[in-house]
Amino acid sequence: MFEEMDKDFILHSYGRNYVNFTHGAGARVWDDRDNEYIDFTSGIGVVSVGHANERVSSAICDQAKKIIHISNLYLIEPQAKLAKSLVEKSGYDMRCFFANSGAEANEGAIKIARKYGEVDGEPKRYKVITLKHSFHGRTISTLKATGQEKMHNYFGPFPDGFVYADDIDHIASLIDDHTVCVMIELVQGEGGVEPQDKAQVQQLAKMLKERDILLAIDEVQTGIYRTGELFAANLYEIEPDIITVAKGLGNGVPIGVVMTTLKDIFSPGDHGSTFGGNYLVTRAAFEVLEILDGYKNSGGLDASLLYFEQRLHEFVEKYPDIIEKAVGLGLMRGLRIKSAALLSALVENAFNEKLLVLKAGRNTLRFLPPLTISREETDEGFARLEKAFAATKAS
Numbered sequence: 001m002f003e004e005m006d007k008d009f010i011l012h013s014y015g016r017n018y019v020n021f022t023h024g025a026g027a028r029v030w031d032d033r034d035n036e037y038i039d040f041t042s043g044i045g046v047v048s049v050g051h052a053n054e055r056v057s058s059a060i061c062d063q064a065k066k067i068i069h070i071s072n073l074y075l076i077e078p079q080a081k082l083a084k085s086l087v088e089k090s091g092y093d094m095r096c097f098f099a100n101s102g103a104e105a106n107e108g109a110i111k112i113a114r115k116y117g118e119v120d121g122e123p124k125r126y127k128v129i130t131l132k133h134s135f136h137g138r139t140i141s142t143l144k145a146t147g148q149e150k151m152h153n154y155f156g157p158f159p160d161g162f163v164y165a166d167d168i169d170h171i172a173s174l175i176d177d178h179t180v181c182v183m184i185e186l187v188q189g190e191g192g193v194e195p196q197d198k199a200q201v202q203q204l205a206k207m208l209k210e211r212d213i214l215l216a217i218d219e220v221q222t223g224i225y226r227t228g229e230l231f232a233a234n235l236y237e238i239e240p241d242i243i244t245v246a247k248g249l250g251n252g253v254p255i256g257v258v259m260t261t262l263k264d265i266f267s268p269g270d271h272g273s274t275f276g277g278n279y280l281v282t283r284a285a286f287e288v289l290e291i292l293d294g295y296k297n298s299g300g301l302d303a304s305l306l307y308f309e310q311r312l313h314e315f316v317e318k319y320p321d322i323i324e325k326a327v328g329l330g331l332m333r334g335l336r337i338k339s340a341a342l343l344s345a346l347v348e349n350a351f352n353e354k355l356l357v358l359k360a361g362r363n364t365l366r367f368l369p370p371l372t373i374s375r376e377e378t379d380e381g382f383a384r385l386e387k388a389f390a391a392t393k394a395s
């Protein structure tokens with residue numbers, strides 16, 4: 001019934017699975033037939049402290065009963081508190097702008113870079129270099145920033161000034177007098193969960209600093225402890241000029257942030273958002289950060305990501321005819337599968353075993369479990385994955 005309703009009234013922009021989830025708890029979700037699933041996706045890296053997290057839900061309920069929204073023309077206390085917490089935990093000397101999504105955070109990053117290039121001497125600079133296979137969002141300019149030609153088939157004309165490098169090494173040769181910024185993911189999420197090389201990234205950061213070109217790190221997927229540190233930039237030990245955040249910050253409330261060391265780049269009127277950083281979302285996100293900061297400091301996060309990685313490696317050993325290699329960092333993991341057909345079969349077989357997993361790129365089986373996933377939930381998920389692999393092997 002709801003499937004028909006969905007098909008009749010929702011634009012068909014997603015290849016949808018019509019399971020109807022009604023509730024969740026931790027790394028588990030249930031559908032309307034009471035089937036229980038293990039969630040190794042956390043809604044594409046969003047539900048980082050688990051479904052129906054008690055602390056987050058309570059904070060949301062409490063805030064909703066007081067005030068949800070006023071507008072950015074007034075002080076918003078939880079917004080200020082969240083910004084302080086994010087900046088202090090990051091170790092970077094930055095200020096924040098609150099948006100509602102990853103794409104919007106990246107729009108903000110591009111606007112910051114463009115303004116910097118406008119006001120910072122002659123010639124005016126506007127070009128942003130991104131990487132092939134990157135993903136930066138679905139708005140017209142973040143789509144153009146995305147280095148995948150197949151995503152530029154429609155929707156033109158696009159804004160000018162986006163240049164694509166084959167890889168980190170290729171960036172230097174693309175720089176010209178109009179280049180103002182390089183924007184990269186440290187682990188390409190949609191592109192196949194492939195981490196960049198740390199030494200190469202550090203070298204890039206140094207070269208850009210010398211040439212007064214901004215380094216923007218898209219941490220929409222890697223951010224908020226997904227790779228084991230608050231930001232992947234912390235793990236790579238670099239000092240970016242701009243960081244964007246979204247997915248894992250709100251545990252499902254829509255939030256995006258662009259953070260920058262260019263603390264005075266915007267004047268009133270340069271940028272804005274009606275909903276951005278309202279009471280509800282920033283109160284929820286503040287709670288998420290507190291939970292994850294405690295989890296990290298207690299050693300819980302490191303233990304759970306090591307365990308997850310170890311379990312994945314067992315599959316690499318056991319299924320060399322299906323798996324090429326394991327990729328990823330922290331709890332952003334992938335198994336490179338030998339063919340796209342095998343990958344599709346695996347995802348389907350996993351779903352039949354009531355395990356939610358993702359695809360990335362052409363042939364990567366992707367795992368983004370809640371960061372607070374328990375050992376028991378991890379084991380149950382891998383038991384189901386084992387059955388999915390066995391079924392795939394047999395077919």
Ligand SMILES: *Cc1c(COP(=O)(O)O)cnc(C)c1O
Nearest residue numbers: 101102103135136137189220221
């Ligand atoms: C998901 C994602 C985006 C887009 O975020 P939305 O919230 O869907 O707009 C941008 N960059 C990266 C790296 C992402 O993973």
